[in-house]
Amino acid sequence: MTITWNDSVPIYRQLRERVVAMILDGALNEGDPLPSVRQVAADFQINPLTVSKAYQELVDDQLVEKRRGLGMFVTDGAREALLKSERERFLREEWPALYARLQRLGLDLKTLMREAPATTEQQP
16 A cells, blocks of 8 residues: 655644544444554554654544554544544534535535536435
């Protein structure tokens, strides 16, 4: 697996967001182990301290837990907590600009649903 890092955002933040996306997408479920710091550092050719910093933020946010001698695991309720916080963040930070653009373009929900590419169809 290859990844392209965005130079405008610290790598540890991008790695954290990648794990968050995996939890939201169901690729990582409650109780699942995260790959080891060493493994992630080797796979992406980044400093292990960078991986540790990303993982520590996830621990601080109570999305993963450390189990001594076993590693890091996704906590119970992590997906639901993320859904709530990510929805709130979207509505607060992203939606206002998106809504304003839709208004300027004269687009409404009916038009969007009719003209949206097939790849954006709603998933179950």
